[in-house]
Amino acid sequence: MRRSDAPPTMKDVAREAGVSLGTVSKVINGIPVGESYRRRVEEAIRDLGYRVNTYARGLKTNKTNCVALVMPSLHHPFFAHLTDELTACLMRRGYRSLLMITDFDPEAEQKCFDMVRQNKADGVIALTYSPDLEADDSLPIVTIDRHLNYSVPCVSSDNYAGGELAAEKLLSLGCQKLLFVRIGPEIRGEADRRGEGFEHKCRALGADYTRLILRDWETEAPIYRFLDQHLRDGVLAFDGIFCNTDDLAARVISFLRTRGVDIPGQVQVIGYDGIADYATGRYACSTIEQPIAQMAEAAVEILLDPDRVFSGERCALPIRYIPAETTRD
Amino acid sequence: MRRSDAPPTMKDVAREAGVSLGTVSKVINGIPVGESYRRRVEEAIRDLGYRVNTYARGLKTNKTNCVALVMPSLHHPFFAHLTDELTACLMRRGYRSLLMITDFDPEAEQKCFDMVRQNKADGVIALTYSPDLEADDSLPIVTIDRHLNYSVPCVSSDNYAGGELAAEKLLSLGCQKLLFVRIGPEIRGEADRRGEGFEHKCRALGADYTRLILRDWETEAPIYRFLDQHLRDGVLAFDGIFCNTDDLAARVISFLRTRGVDIPGQVQVIGYDGIADYATGRYACSTIEQPIAQMAEAAVEILLDPDRVFSGERCALPIRYIPAETTRD
Numbered sequence: 001m002r003r004s005d006a007p008p009t010m011k012d013v014a015r016e017a018g019v020s021l022g023t024v025s026k027v028i029n030g031i032p033v034g035e036s037y038r039r040r041v042e043e044a045i046r047d048l049g050y051r052v053n054t055y056a057r058g059l060k061t062n063k064t065n066c067v068a069l070v071m072p073s074l075h076h077p078f079f080a081h082l083t084d085e086l087t088a089c090l091m092r093r094g095y096r097s098l099l100m101i102t103d104f105d106p107e108a109e110q111k112c113f114d115m116v117r118q119n120k121a122d123g124v125i126a127l128t129y130s131p132d133l134e135a136d137d138s139l140p141i142v143t144i145d146r147h148l149n150y151s152v153p154c155v156s157s158d159n160y161a162g163g164e165l166a167a168e169k170l171l172s173l174g175c176q177k178l179l180f181v182r183i184g185p186e187i188r189g190e191a192d193r194r195g196e197g198f199e200h201k202c203r204a205l206g207a208d209y210t211r212l213i214l215r216d217w218e219t220e221a222p223i224y225r226f227l228d229q230h231l232r233d234g235v236l237a238f239d240g241i242f243c244n245t246d247d248l249a250a251r252v253i254s255f256l257r258t259r260g261v262d263i264p265g266q267v268q269v270i271g272y273d274g275i276a277d278y279a280t281g282r283y284a285c286s287t288i289e290q291p292i293a294q295m296a297e298a299a300v301e302i303l304l305d306p307d308r309v310f311s312g313e314r315c316a317l318p319i320r321y322i323p324a325e326t327t328r329d
Numbered sequence: 330m331r332r333s334d335a336p337p338t339m340k341d342v343a344r345e346a347g348v349s350l351g352t353v354s355k356v357i358n359g360i361p362v363g364e365s366y367r368r369r370v371e372e373a374i375r376d377l378g379y380r381v382n383t384y385a386r387g388l389k390t391n392k393t394n395c396v397a398l399v400m401p402s403l404h405h406p407f408f409a410h411l412t413d414e415l416t417a418c419l420m421r422r423g424y425r426s427l428l429m430i431t432d433f434d435p436e437a438e439q440k441c442f443d444m445v446r447q448n449k450a451d452g453v454i455a456l457t458y459s460p461d462l463e464a465d466d467s468l469p470i471v472t473i474d475r476h477l478n479y480s481v482p483c484v485s486s487d488n489y490a491g492g493e494l495a496a497e498k499l500l501s502l503g504c505q506k507l508l509f510v511r512i513g514p515e516i517r518g519e520a521d522r523r524g525e526g527f528e529h530k531c532r533a534l535g536a537d538y539t540r541l542i543l544r545d546w547e548t549e550a551p552i553y554r555f556l557d558q559h560l561r562d563g564v565l566a567f568d569g570i571f572c573n574t575d576d577l578a579a580r581v582i583s584f585l586r587t588r589g590v591d592i593p594g595q596v597q598v599i600g601y602d603g604i605a606d607y608a609t610g611r612y613a614c615s616t617i618e619q620p621i622a623q624m625a626e627a628a629v630e631i632l633l634d635p636d637r638v639f640s641g642e643r644c645a646l647p648i649r650y651i652p653a654e655t656t657r658d
Contacts, residue, residue: 069428073413076607080409084402087430096449099398099428101416120425247608254609277606278405279576280583284608 008048009138010151016044021149063122067303068098070112070126076247077275078290079127082144085296086125093304095122104185106130113139123303131187142303144295145190155299156190157290158316159272163197165321166242166270166288171207173268173328175240178202178209181223181252182244186215190316194244194272194288210238220248224255234260236267246271249285253326269326283324291317337377338467339480345373350478392451396632397427399441399455405576406604407619408456411473414625415454422633424451433514435459442468452632460516471632473624474519484628485519486619487645488601492526494650495571495599495617500536502597502657504569507531507538510552510581511573515544519645523573523601523617539567549577553584563589565596575600578614582655598655612653620646 014024017040026033027041044050067090074080087097098121102108109128113135116124123140128148135141135148145156163180170178180198184191195211202209212226230237236256243249249271253263261267274289276282294317302315323329343353346369355362356370373379396419403409416426427450431437438457442464445453452469457477464470464477474485492509499507509527513520524540531538541555559566565585572578578600582592590596603618605611623646631644652658 066427074403074409074416075413077406077409080403080406080412083409083412083428084404084430087403087428088432091430096444097428098395099412099416099426101413101420103417115425250606250608277579279579279613 007138008050010050012048013041013044013050016048017041021151025151064120065094066096066098066121067300068100068112068116068121068124068126070100070102070109070124070128072102072104072127072129074101077278078273078292081275081292082127082296085293086300089296089300093300095300095304102128104129106133109133113141125299125303129185129187140303142299144299146187147190153302153315154190155295155302155315155317157288157295157319159190159193159319160197160200160316162272162288162319163194163199163242164201165197165319166194166272167198167201167205167207167209169270169286169321169327169329170240170242170268171205173240175268176208177238178207178240178242179238180209180211180213180242180244181248182212183214183217183220183223183248184244185217191244191272194242198242220251223248223252227252227255228259231259231261236261239267241267241269243269243271243285246273246275246284246287249287249326253285264326264328268328270321274320274322283322286324286327286329287322288319289322290319294318336467337379339379341377342370342373342379345377346370350480354480393449394423395425395427395450396629397429397441397445397450397453397455399429399431399438399453399457401431401433401456401458403430406607407602407621410604410621411456411625414622415629418625418629422629424629424633431457433458435462438462454628454632458514458516469632471628473628475516476519482631482644483519484624484631484644484646486617486624486648488519488522488648489526489529489645491601491617491648492523492528492571493530494526494648495523495601496527496530496534496536496538498599498615498650498656498658499569499571499597500534502569504597505537506567507536507569507571508567509538509540509542509571509573510577511541512543512546512549512552512577513573514546520573520601523571527571549580552577552581556581556584557588560588560590565590568596570596570598572598572600572614575602575604575613575616578616578655582614593655593657597657599650603649603651612651615653615656615658616651617648618651619648623647 010021010024014021019037019041023033023037024041027038069083069086071079071083074083090097100112109130110133113133117139125142127144128146133148141152143152143154147154180195182195214222243252249269253269256263263269269285271285271287274287298315339350339353343350348366348370352362352366353370356367398412398415400408400412403412419426429441438459439462446468454471456473457475462477470481472481472483476483509524511524543551572581578598582598585592592598598614600614600616603616627644
């Protein structure tokens with residue numbers, strides 16, 4: 001892809017130094033690595049003339065004033081609200097928003113990135129699912145919820161804290177046997193930290209918990225089977241459930257109610273996302289709310305900052321708990 | 330706005346002939362008008378060298394391969410789904426979709442049109458609310474649900490047939506005292522034809538109906554007051570309600586249930602839009618479904634057709650009825 005006269009990238013530094021991209025990232029960010037690694041990376045940076053804060057990190061000078069938004073779909077309200085907020089943020093700054101819909105297709109995702117690389121936009125804000133997207137350093141990218149590689153900033157809600165908060169809430173509401181249910185894509189993303197935070201808090205508080213993690217979001221049948229296996233005479237073996245999305249929570253709640261389970265009487269449920277129904281303003285379940293407007297603001301700020309220096313760190317924005325009809329608070 | 334060497338527009342023809350834009354439109358489309366009017370318009374067209382099928386109607390040759398989508402917001406699922414489908418249609422044809430969010434602000438709407446006019450897109454598909462948007466003939470536009478002026482094609486669902494179908498359904502389900510409730514913007518749009526179709530069908534079938542039409546969508550209080558005034562001992566004076574949107578239907582249903590009214594036992598309700606909840610796939614109410622994918626396809630087809638000739642006619646796409654839990658079918 002790269003022409004030989006293009007400025008050196010982090011990948012070149014890693015190749016030259018014979019280390020991983022992660023090691024280069026650490027050295028650049030001042031995170032301790034073995035002394036010999038550090039020296040090799042620094043030498044490679046010097047030899048190649050690699051500049052951390054180059055045009056590659058900021059926006060190109062040949063500006064289009066256009067930022068591409070790569071989204072899987074606008075049928076899910078989270079994606080729709082995020083796209084709305086991102087577009088509003090860009091317009092306030094005089095930028096135009098080039099919308100690309102991938103329908104969760106890895107090829108379409110790669111095609112979008114290639115289009116942007118062909119100079120048709122100044123940068124890209126992407127929410128993608130392909131495990132092996134090629135995004136070289138010459139393309140200014142900010143991702144939402146997904147780490148592409150060490151050199152791409154990733155904005156998300158504080159998923160880990162959200163998981164912890166869900167565990168805390170369920171326990172403080174009297175639950176004693178907790179269940180975490182996750183359904184989603186095979187690829188690991190920031191959203192997986194919801195479960196990690198939940199489990200960490202359960203362990204820290206000595207709580208009894210079980211987890212059911214599905215990496216195939218095409219079918220929920222295994223979840224319903226699992227729930228049926230843990231139902232005896234209309235009583236579920238768990239009294240507190242944390243679902244990794246509100247959508248999943250809505251389906252779990254609906255399923256359990258058809259089985260005669262009283263929610264929140266017998267079982268309390270918390271989801272994640274926090275998007276109220278447009279018409280009624282009601283929440284499908286008690287939930288951990290993602291700060292969508294702030295996430296959009298942060299993604300645009302990071303992308304457009306001309307002095308942006310490399311940072312592989314996550315930008316995880318504060319979440320909050322919203323009680324609704326599926327918990328007893 | 331127009332430079333004097335720009336090609337003549339329909340407005341120029343109307344001015345030259347001393348007639349309204351509507352008269353020019355009728356003459357061009359072969360709709361009968363008074364003979365003297367017809368002659369004046371034809372003379373003006375000849376004198377000015379006005380060409381119906383000019384570059385002004387098709388897309389400019391200096392192409393950007395970009396189409397602007399002007400939308401009020403993506404928080405409402407109808408706008409989000411429509412934007413999703415429009416973008417997919419454009420991408421399939423090698424066009425890019427420039428998203429602009431106006432937040433229902435007339436100034437923002439005008440600004441979007443001006444941006445597109447400054448050659449930053451080949452055309453625009455717009456869903457707007459301002460009563461006096463300036464959109465001259467040199468800007469290829471297709472609108473959704475709103476007539477800008479006689480020269481701009483408008484795509485919508487067949488709102489009139491939808492209203493008729495709602496009346497038919499409620500009557501065939503045994504309702505005898507019908508109510509139509511409308512809430513929305515002050516500006517008249519295609520959606521107003523829902524009520525017209527409903528009333529026409531009621532009159533044609535000799536049915537008893539009442540209407541409550543609010544042209545201030547900021548507050549629903551008058552609707553709730555009206556319903557309370559027509560409630561006696563928990564019985565509503567109507568047994569069939571058609572609401573102009575599913576959102577309104579959801580709120581009316583919720584309100585009536587808090588008053589102890591049994592839906593659909595005592596009162597049956599039909600809404601309009603037909604967008605199922607993302608998580609559960611359930612509909613908030615029995616509804617008339619808008620064919621969003623076909624509307625997007627039609628809007629893009631009409632906009633991109635290089636041989637497009639002037640047509641002030643509506644493109645009203647077929648609707649269908651979807652029964653759900655708020656009617657007894």
